[in-house]
Amino acid sequence: MAFEKDVKIKNKTGMHAKPAADFVKKVNKYSSKISVIFEGKEVNAKDVMAVMGLGVAKGNQITIKAEGDNAKTAVEEIIDFVKNDMVTNDY
Template identity: 85%
Template sequence: MAFEKEVKIRNKTGMHAKPAADFVKKVNQYSPAVSVSFEGKEVNAKDVMALMGLGVAKGNQITIKAEGDNAKTIVEEIIAFVENDMVKNDY
């Protein structure tokens, strides 16, 4: 089972080095496959270089997708991280 949902990036620097590294750290808490899609490209959400290579900036929409039994919960927890922790840390 897969679940995906879009989220808007609201932190200052988008998926630059520090927020991308923190994002990967969060995603690595989950064993199922997680991916991020942006402008027609889909990458492994556990690969910091691939995430940074997407060129996601503040205000862009990304799609987070997870596979497995807890896919919906995983996506919602990652989205909460993007909307709260990444903004709070104000990269």
């Protein structure tokens, strides 16, 4: 079962260094195959270099996609992390 959802990046530095590392740490808690899609490019969300390589900046919209048993839960919790924790940490 696959599930995907869009989210807008609101933290100052986008998906660079520290926020990308924290994002990947969160993503790695799930057994599902998880991807980040940005401007037509899809990468493994569990690979920090791949996530940083997308060049996602503040204001960009990304899609979080998961495939597996807990796909919907994983996507919703990751979206919540992006909307709240990444902004609260204000990288």
